[in-house]
Amino acid sequence: MSFENLGLEPKLLSALVKAGFSAPTSVQEASIPKALEGHDLMVSAQTGSGKTAAFMLPALNHIARAPANKGRGVQVLVLTPTRELAMQVADATKSYGAHIPDLRTAVVVGGMPYGAQLKALSRRVDVLVATPGRLIDHLQARRVNLSTVRTLVLDEADRMLDMGFIEDIETIVAATPSERQTLLFSATLDGTIARLARDMLKEPLRIEVSGHKQKHANITQSLLYADDAGHKLRLLDHLLRDTNLDQAIVFTSTKRGADDLANRLSDQGFSAASLHGDMNQRQRTRTLGLLQKRRLQVLVATDVAARGIDVQGISHAINYDLPMQPEDYTHRIGRTGRAGNSGLAFTLATHSERHKIRRIEHFIGQPIPANVIEGLEPTKTARPTYSDRKGKGKPRKSFDGPRGGFGGKPSYGRKNGESWGDKPRFEDRPGRSGKPRFEDEAGRSSKPRFDNKPSYDSRGDADRPARRFEDRVDGVARKGGHAERSYAHAGR
Numbered sequence: 001m002s003f004e005n006l007g008l009e010p011k012l013l014s015a016l017v018k019a020g021f022s023a024p025t026s027v028q029e030a031s032i033p034k035a036l037e038g039h040d041l042m043v044s045a046q047t048g049s050g051k052t053a054a055f056m057l058p059a060l061n062h063i064a065r066a067p068a069n070k071g072r073g074v075q076v077l078v079l080t081p082t083r084e085l086a087m088q089v090a091d092a093t094k095s096y097g098a099h100i101p102d103l104r105t106a107v108v109v110g111g112m113p114y115g116a117q118l119k120a121l122s123r124r125v126d127v128l129v130a131t132p133g134r135l136i137d138h139l140q141a142r143r144v145n146l147s148t149v150r151t152l153v154l155d156e157a158d159r160m161l162d163m164g165f166i167e168d169i170e171t172i173v174a175a176t177p178s179e180r181q182t183l184l185f186s187a188t189l190d191g192t193i194a195r196l197a198r199d200m201l202k203e204p205l206r207i208e209v210s211g212h213k214q215k216h217a218n219i220t221q222s223l224l225y226a227d228d229a230g231h232k233l234r235l236l237d238h239l240l241r242d243t244n245l246d247q248a249i250v251f252t253s254t255k256r257g258a259d260d261l262a263n264r265l266s267d268q269g270f271s272a273a274s275l276h277g278d279m280n281q282r283q284r285t286r287t288l289g290l291l292q293k294r295r296l297q298v299l300v301a302t303d304v305a306a307r308g309i310d311v312q313g314i315s316h317a318i319n320y321d322l323p324m325q326p327e328d329y330t331h332r333i334g335r336t337g338r339a340g341n342s343g344l345a346f347t348l349a350t351h352s353e354r355h356k357i358r359r360i361e362h363f364i365g366q367p368i369p370a371n372v373i374e375g376l377e378p379t380k381t382a383r384p385t386y387s388d389r390k391g392k393g394k395p396r397k398s399f400d401g402p403r404g405g406f407g408g409k410p411s412y413g414r415k416n417g418e419s420w421g422d423k424p425r426f427e428d429r430p431g432r433s434g435k436p437r438f439e440d441e442a443g444r445s446s447k448p449r450f451d452n453k454p455s456y457d458s459r460g461d462a463d464r465p466a467r468r469f470e471d472r473v474d475g476v477a478r479k480g481g482h483a484e485r486s487y488a489h490a491g492r
């Protein structure tokens with residue numbers, strides 16, 4: 001399959017050649033023709049799969065076909081959970097739309113000065129990429145008009161819901177025309193996402209290129225058990241001295257942890273820096289720029305700050321602290337193995353954290369192979385977490401390669417009709433029947449409410465009020481993200 005067969009305008013095809021894309025990825029092949037036909041889509045695709053082009057190319061196709069659009073207003077609106085992702089989507093838009101004359105893209109995100117955004121919004125905007133919180137501010141001040149939106153994209157919709165953006169999204173969607181096309185991209189399409197889609201999409205086609213349980217085939221994952229913090233540091237030092245290492249991203253659970261570790265690594269001679277929500281945007285942009293220019297070898301980051309980072313030189317993703325939520329594991333390791341490269345993902349854990357490993361393994365549907373590094377073996381024997389529960393394989397004493405014993409697909413968590421194969425699946429959603437039920441435990445509210453708790457215990461039906469995460473993520477107006485703060489409370 002080539003891009004020519006997908007029905008895209010020549011102006012886009014020539015830009016793709018310039019970008020060096022020779023063939024569409026699976027998610028692009030599955031989504032682009034259906035989006036061009038005008039369907040609403042709900043798409044589950046892994047991070048790094050080329051999902052941005054999957055929604056942006058069909059969205060730009062309308063603009064490319066009708067060049068006389070000056071003064072029409074915002075035609076494409078993309079909502080993203082974080083600033084970094086918004087910036088990347090805007091960069092990708094400029095690249096894919098490079099041959100559309102005078103295409104104007106604006107970015108409206110929290111934590112940035114209003115000046116440049118006000119200026120951008122005072123001019124014609126064709127493509128607007130925004131985080132929900134800041135867009136609401138502009139919307140309420142009537143600085144932006146969304147009545148001309150033709151394509152609405154909800155990118156990483158699951159993450160936006162986790163961050164408590166549901167009410168903002170509802171307000172924004174209500175400001176767009178009902179005849180718009182809506183493209184929803186999300187790591188999962190279950191539960192709250194399905195309910196959101198029911199409310200905001202019209203008979204969407206459901207596309208699952210690969211479920212989260214079969215992702216990251218190009219990333220080799222390893223689990224390294226450590227006895228204590230000192231042992232973890234020695235393991236990290238060993239991993240970072242791998243001669244095959246190009247660039248590494250190391251994840252910590254707290255902002256202070258990221259700073260401390262980056263300082264320590266710098267003292268040890270690594271070219272290292274931290275990235276987290278307490279840094280202002282200029283610092284973050286500068287750090288990401290250094291990473292992109294390969295002037296930084298090791299980035300120590302928190303989950304929120306690292307979300308969406310797309311740097312092809314990242315050969316190693318290292319979980320120095322475990323993620324709060326199992327799905328963050330997927331996002332973390334997805335920072336390596338970008339654009340078809342292979343990548344290595346290491347997870348450092350103490351034995352007392354085995355239950356967290358088990359949750360991650362159940363989420364990804366496979367064991368993370370436990371390994372040991374010669375001379376840095378843990379004193380305790382690692383017991384398998386995932387495979388012994390499945391009754392496959394006996395515990396081994398130590399491992400110097402990926403552990404065997406994992407055969408078939410896991411059976412839990414699999415929904416009827418859920419596809420894990422690589423083959424895209426289209427499924428006509430049954431027509432809307434009645435109002436979706438969004439009730440709290442007391443059945444009081446008809447609106448969905450989401451909290452920030454890890455999804456493996458209670459996503460969705462919690463009765464805590466939704467929170468605006470953007471300001472917390474930015475760490476400018478209010479300090480500290482919930483996830484990061486929770487760890488601090490736990491004394492970490």
Ligand code: AMP
Pocket residue numbers: 020021022023024025028046047048049050051052053310338339
């Ligand atoms: P995304 O999933 O949209 O973040 O894309 C991940 C990376 O894949 C980005 O660096 C894109 O530039 C790259 N990419 C997207 N589509 C293609 C393609 N068809 N061929 C090669 N690289 C691609």
